[in-house]
Amino acid sequence: MCIGTVGTVTRLDGRWAEVDFGGVRANVRTDFLSNLAVGERVLIHAGFAISRLGDDEARELEQAWSELRDALARRAAGENRG
Numbered sequence: 001m002c003i004g005t006v007g008t009v010t011r012l013d014g015r016w017a018e019v020d021f022g023g024v025r026a027n028v029r030t031d032f033l034s035n036l037a038v039g040e041r042v043l044i045h046a047g048f049a050i051s052r053l054g055d056d057e058a059r060e061l062e063q064a065w066s067e068l069r070d071a072l073a074r075r076a077a078g079e080n081r082g
Helices: 055-081
Strands: 005-013 016-021 024-029 041-045 048-053
Touching: 005 024, 005 055, 016 041, 024 048, 041 055, 048 055
Parallel strands: none
Antiparallel strands: 005 016, 005 041, 016 024, 041 048
């Protein structure tokens, strides 16, 4: 199973890309994807861009992560009351 994070390519430098994850930027390797362009949405896992994403795919993954964060926050809040 792969747990990946969605990001947007903001800068390219050889086999490295700077990727924006909702305001947090990180450098990732691009060895698995050729001809990336600034502005493309990508799936990142273990420091590598592993897949290009269309807008719909990116939104679905971002929504899934958001729902997971919300559920974990609700669970943690419930455990802190008890």
